[in-house]
Amino acid sequence: MRIVRYQETESGEVSYGVLGADELITPLDGDPYGERRAFDRPARPLAEVTLLAPVEPSKVIAVGRNFAAHAAELGNQVPERPLIFLKPSTSVVGPGARIVFPEYTDELHHEAELAAVIGVRCRDLKPDEVPGVLLGYTCANDVTARDLQKPDGQWWRAKGSDTFCPLGPWVETELDPAGLRITATVNGELRQEGGTHQMVRPVNELIAHISAAMTLLPGDVVLTGTPAGVSRMSPGDTVTIAVEGVGELTNTVVRAI
Template sequence: MRIARVAHADGVDYAVLDGTDAVLIADPFATTHTVRLGRRIALADVRLLAPVVPRTVVGMAHNTGPDDRRLPPQAFLKPARSVVGPGEPIPLPTTSEHVDAEAELAVVLRAPLAGHSAETVHEAVLGYTVANDVTARDLQRTDPLWTTAKGQYGFTPLGPWVETALDPDDVQVGLSIDGRPLRPASTAHLARGVTEILCHLAAHLPLGAGDVVLTGAPGEYGPLRPGGRVEATVTEIGSLANPVIHSNHPPHTGETPCP
């Protein structure tokens, strides 16, 4: 089942995608099962938004391939306000000269992780979506916490929807920049799979309904340029495309910049 968050003539709602229609549903994070509201809207009359509005976004560091198992699991936080949806622009900040796109599988939680074991942790998962973990590579080298490198506005595109029926352990993750495909790879190549990631986070962070976990980039990543277009894809989910623009925020707005 594909759950989307859609904007339509009367507002914003969650919906199940059914053929050429969006069937409006109750908040999937407030119920234990899908509650259809009885209204159908043609997909042509809605706009897909980021499929979730998280309170917390967590990413896994050093989880791009088997060699990373030599390192202990490590997570980083991204501001919830860095999330954008399908088709929304990614502004390149004036403070960076090298910004990369990283296509990843993202986990969307429906319930708190705390208290779960490896056998039950997937009960806390609503489903999976496509993420682009945009990263200012030059800032990453000078910021050991990666906050400025990964937390800029627009640096967490999510979408186009949440797929609830997916085996996350072996799906292809790909990236295309300005129409040029980069080398894809399977989530099976990640140093740590979804179950191990969620168990690690359950022991350390108070994550709950609506929160998002980025699992790592198994495939090739690449640089973004203003005026370009980036598309992240996960097989069995779909593709997430975003234009790339210059930031509309100048380095400073007064005569004297912040020191």
């Protein structure tokens, strides 16, 4: 099942819905957590609405260096424990939205990632309990101002600036995260290609580790790491993140005004 969050073109009303194979959206009454009830109103053609980020997380928890080849390409070692950092909710944008290239960086990178979406409030999970708390999976671009990571120490600007967390295009609720291909293309050129089988630590282990320290809420997002091949983005570029079994997330890069 594909869960979308969308905005009506004329009224501006925002709703959740279920996207069918016929590209019609069945609106949901409320959010997709818990029991899902359809609104008593007609289905909406996908082409007639604007897709938004599929969830509104209270927080985005990300994992660094979870692909050995990516760690190596930046001259880093794979950490002994998962390297966890936060991206604020204000960094989240949806499919088709603009990634803003800030004036305080000269080196903006894409990072293609599989993102797990939490479906219920949870804490202190065991790895085998993780599948039961997930709403599903979506695509993510962990946009990074690479030249700010070391000078700042904390990655608050490098990872957390506005528009630095595109998500979408929807949440796929029926997906096995094992063995999925992950790619990033820039202006149609393949830059990143890898798979979830290359992860140092699998999704279930990562989320269990995170939940030992903090409560996860419905809609929270966990970014699970990026494969090798990260590269620069420039104003005017079109960047597409694709995750097998989920779909494609496309955004354009623009210079800050």
